[in-house]
Amino acid sequence: MLVKEILNKIMLKEMTIKELAALYNVSDRTIQSKIKKLGYEWNSKKSIYNYVGEDPEPVDVDFNTLFGQTSKMLAEQKQTNSEIAASASTSTSKVDAIDLLLQSPKDRSKRVYRGFYFDDDVLSIIDRVPKSYKSELVNEALRKVFKEKGLLD
Incomplete structure (x- = not known):
């Protein structure tokens, strides 16, 4: 760069x-x-x-x-x-949005702040990601689960 x-x-x-x-x-x-x-x-x-x-x-x-x-x-x-x-x-590999976020940033969309408590094992994974990408990681992880459950398209 x-x-x-x-x-x-x-x-x-x-x-x-x-x-x-x-x-x-x-x-x-x-x-x-x-x-x-x-x-x-x-x-x-x-x-x-x-x-x-x-x-x-x-x-x-x-x-x-x-x-x-x-x-x-x-x-x-x-x-x-x-x-x-x-x-x-x-x-058509198994690399998904979460894998990409762990390696590179994504454009940010409009966000609303909410505070949540995390278990230590989950927090240790979130803390591996640079500060500016933590919200994206959490959003993509939740989006993936919600899509698998049929709650999101």
């Missing part, structure tokens, strides 16, 4: 520094320092990254190139897994 795409996702709150750090198997601090070394500064009041560097803005730089070979391979493997899951959804 390009630097401009990463920064836009962070500013639009589609991705967090923590999720990006997990993708590259590094710390939050490492991600922040890599972005800073590119010449960007975080403006906490506006929640945006401002370019303060002297060179031309590195928006078309591939973010993978900022990390060592191991991190690059991990990120590419995760990206490849997402692509495999996406292509598998078009074929």
Whole structure:
């Protein structure tokens, strides 16, 4: 992914520094320092990254190139897994919406907040998913069960 795409996702709150750090198997601090070394500064009041560097803005730089070979391979493997899951959804495999959500995000629809209590075993699975995808996972899991029971089309 390009630097401009990463920064836009962070500013639009589609991705967090923590999720990006997990993708590259590094710390939050490492991600922040890599972005800073590119010449960007975080403006906490506006929640945006401002370019303060002297060179031309590195928006078309591939973010993978900022990390060592191991991190690059991990990120590419995760990206490849997402692509495999996406292509598998078009074929007649057993990959369903829940599998896809566990590997890649989905467009959000209008939502209504409700609070529920979860058992520890169920919560441990939900907690494996990045924060921004938990609602999608729960919705898809419930949708799948409701369809199997004939309650949804």
